Amino acid sequence: MANHKNNERYQRQITLKELGEIGQLKLKEAKVLVVGAGGLGCPALLYLAGAGIGKLGIIDFDQVTLSNLHRQVIFSVHDIGLSKALRAADVLEQINPDIDIIAFNEKLNNRNALDILKNFDIILDGTDNFESRYLINDACVLLKKTLVYGAISRFEGQLAVFNHPSEIKTAVNYRDLFPQEPTDGEVLNCEEAGVIGVLPGIIGTMMANETIKLITHIGDALVNRLLTYNSLNNHFFEMELSANPETAMMIPRDADAFRAYQYDWFCSTNSAFDLVPEQFQEMIKDKNTQLVDVREAGEGPELADFNAIHIPLSRLQQQIPDIESTNIILFCRSGKRSKVAAEILSRHFGRSKKIYSLKDGIASWHKF
Amino acid sequence: MRVHLTLFGQLSDITGKREMILDDIPDTATLLETLNTMYPQMANTKFAMALNTKVIKENTILHGDNNIALLPPFSGG
Numbered sequence: 001m002a003n004h005k006n007n008e009r010y011q012r013q014i015t016l017k018e019l020g021e022i023g024q025l026k027l028k029e030a031k032v033l034v035v036g037a038g039g040l041g042c043p044a045l046l047y048l049a050g051a052g053i054g055k056l057g058i059i060d061f062d063q064v065t066l067s068n069l070h071r072q073v074i075f076s077v078h079d080i081g082l083s084k085a086l087r088a089a090d091v092l093e094q095i096n097p098d099i100d101i102i103a104f105n106e107k108l109n110n111r112n113a114l115d116i117l118k119n120f121d122i123i124l125d126g127t128d129n130f131e132s133r134y135l136i137n138d139a140c141v142l143l144k145k146t147l148v149y150g151a152i153s154r155f156e157g158q159l160a161v162f163n164h165p166s167e168i169k170t171a172v173n174y175r176d177l178f179p180q181e182p183t184d185g186e187v188l189n190c191e192e193a194g195v196i197g198v199l200p201g202i203i204g205t206m207m208a209n210e211t212i213k214l215i216t217h218i219g220d221a222l223v224n225r226l227l228t229y230n231s232l233n234n235h236f237f238e239m240e241l242s243a244n245p246e247t248a249m250m251i252p253r254d255a256d257a258f259r260a261y262q263y264d265w266f267c268s269t270n271s272a273f274d275l276v277p278e279q280f281q282e283m284i285k286d287k288n289t290q291l292v293d294v295r296e297a298g299e300g301p302e303l304a305d306f307n308a309i310h311i312p313l314s315r316l317q318q319q320i321p322d323i324e325s326t327n328i329i330l331f332c333r334s335g336k337r338s339k340v341a342a343e344i345l346s347r348h349f350g351r352s353k354k355i356y357s358l359k360d361g362i363a364s365w366h367k368f
Numbered sequence: 369m370r371v372h373l374t375l376f377g378q379l380s381d382i383t384g385k386r387e388m389i390l391d392d393i394p395d396t397a398t399l400l401e402t403l404n405t406m407y408p409q410m411a412n413t414k415f416a417m418a419l420n421t422k423v424i425k426e427n428t429i430l431h432g433d434n435n436i437a438l439l440p441p442f443s444g445g
Contacts, residue, residue, distance in 0.1 A: 040445045128445035151442035153377045158442050177416050177423065178441040195444060228376055228439060237374065237437060239418040244425055 009098070010052055023216035024052065028099075030215045033057035033120035035108055035136055037084040039071040039200030040126030040150045040207060046074060047208035049092040053215075055100045056092065057120055060084040061107035071197030108132060110259050113139040122214060124148045124207050130181050135263045137162065137174035138251050142258055146214060149174060150200075150207040154193050157203035160226045160241070161210055172224040175251060176244040199231050274339075274359040275329065281365075283329060283356070290325035294332050294341045303362065313337045320348055331358035331365075369393050369430040374437040382409045397427040399436065415440040 007014065010024050032053045034041045037060040048056055064072070064079040064087060072084075079087045089103035104116060108127075117123055117139050125136045125147060133151070140147040140163045147162040163173045206227075213219045228237045252258040264273075275283065283289055284306045291308035294316065311319045313332070328345065330338040335358060342357040349355065358365060373388040380386045383406075393399045396417060404411040417424055418437040 036445050038445050126445045128443060130441070130443050133441075133443065150445070152444040153440075153442035154444075156377055156442065158439075178414065180414060182414050182441060182443075193444065200445065226439070237376075237421075239421045239423060239437065239439075241423050 009096070013051065018218045019216050023218065026216050027052045027212065028054040030122070031055040031057075031120040032122045032124065032211060032215075033059065033117060034124045034126055035059050035132065036126035036128065037072070037074065037088040038062075038068070038126055038128055039152070039195065039197065040204035041124070042072045042074040042088070043201050043204035044124055044126060044150075044208040044211075045088055045092060046095070047205060048211060049096045049099060049101070051208070051212055052096065052099060053211075055102065055120070057102045057104065057116070058085045058088050058092075059104035059106065059108050059116065060088070061105065071195065071200050073197075073201065108135065110135055110139075110261055110263055114143060114255055114258065117145060118143055120145065122146045122148060122211055124150070124211060126150060126204060126207070131263045133174065134181055138258060138261070141173050141251050142255065147174070148207050148210050148214070150203045152195060152199050152203055154195065155199065155230060155232045157199055157229045157231070158226060159203055159206050159210070159222060159229070161214065161221050161223045164214070164221070164223045166223060169224055170243045172241045172243050173247065173251075175247045177226060177241055179244060179247055179250055196231070202229065202231070273342075273354075273356050274335075275356045276359055277365045277367075279356075280329065280331075280358050283327075286327065288325060289327040289329055290323065292323065292328060292330045292341070294330055294337050299333070301362070301366075313341050316341055316344055320345070323353075326353045327356075328353055329356045329358060331362055333361045334363055335359050335361040370433050371399055371430065372433065372435045373399075374435070376415075376438065377440045377442060378413060379410065379415060379438050379440055382413065383407050393430060393434075395427050395429045396424065396436070399430075413440060 013019050014021055014024050030053050032048055034045050037045065037058050045058060062084050064075045064082050064084055066080055069075060074088050074091050083105045085103040085105045089101045092101050113135060123136060123140055123145050125133060127133055137147060144165065146164045149160045149162055151158045163171045165171060210221050213221045224241045226239050226241055252261045284291060291306060293308045293310045294313045296312045330341045332338040338357040342355050345355050371390045371393045373390060375383055375386055390402065415438045419428055420435050
């Protein structure tokens with residue numbers, strides 16, 4: 001019975017002799033994870049579910065907002081405020097109840113990534129930030145998973161298949177193309193740059209198409225090639241990628257190194273970070289770290305536990321030249337002024353220094 | 369040597385152009401120096417370079433006519 005129904009469901013694609021029943025069976029056996037149920041992820045998910053991918057994972061930590069609806073085509077106004085991952089899973093279930101849909105309502109990070117990704121064969125990167133993109137790439141390299149990459153910027157989109165095992169070609173990964181993470185505001189995200197909903201629709205749909213081609217071994221997928229599409233003039237530009245010997249050194253060498261890698265530091269648009277008391281306690285032991293007390297003169301309590309230079313927040317701008325170390329920890333009583341100070345120093349030094357602010361101030365550290 | 373340059377993403381915003389023709393460019397390092405002088409903001413931007421649709425990492429001597437594309441990474445999704 002189920003077979004009859006499925007033959008009817010997939011009849012139009014099984015009719016393609018290149019795909020056929022064997023291709024359909026391959027789709028049923030495939031395990032695909034889509035990271036990000038956003039502008040790229042939504043169209044990709046709709047078509048992958050429709051095509052009958054046997055096990056389809058969705059990971060997203062975010063909730064649906066009104067400003068998502070012009071491009072995140074799975075959702076409606078009734079979904080505003082709901083989890084994207086869970087709601088997308090419900091909608092896809094209604095489109096195709098014959099496949100397994102697994103929703104992860106959480107943020108992919110370097111602690112959970114390897115455990116989640118290892119259960120899938122092909123990973124689609126539909127995220128919207130470099131922190132996630134480098135993290136997903138590195139995890140795919142460590143786990144030897146094929147990565148279908150899509151990204152957009154204003155009116156242009158990029159598409160590629162990275163890290164795909166092949167007997168003929170060396171697998172190329174994202175870092176072979178862009179070894180280093182961009183810095184401080186170098187690249188704008190959708191929120192800052194703007195986007196017409198159709199563009200991620202096109203690129204996300206192409207990501208689904210590459211995935212189906214890879215699984216069913218039809219056509220010529222964009223393995224080790226990068227395609228750029230310009231939606232204003234309809235120009236496509238394709239280039240051939242090659243492995244870069246330096247890249248291997250930039251990817252964490254094993255699972256432990258991956259979990260210790262600070263993706264947020266490398267890719268954040270910020271160079272200032274909060275420190276919790278436990279981290280503060282560790283870092284004050286480092287002789288190369290300069291502690292800066294930004295409280296006003298005469299403000300207690302006095303601290304004898306460590307050496308700090310005293311620069312009240314009100315005088316910070318004038319005294320910036322006194323700060324020489326590349327690692328700086330700022331603190332005050334409750335953490336508010338040190339956060340402001342961190343922003344000032346971050347604007348001044350950019351990413352040339354690592355700047356930390358003690359979260360909730362010495363009040364919380366004393367309790368610790 | 370003549371270079372037909374195609375600029376993508378943010379690089380076309382910085383230069384105000386999607387395409388450019390530059391003459392007397394002996395190698396790719398000179399091309400980058402020339403562009404950095406013309407558009408100082410480019411020096412702070414990361415991008416990949418493709419010579420005749422193949423990505424290159426090292427300085428490369430140019431002969432005759434060359435199509436060079438400069439592509440910055442995109443993060444949007």
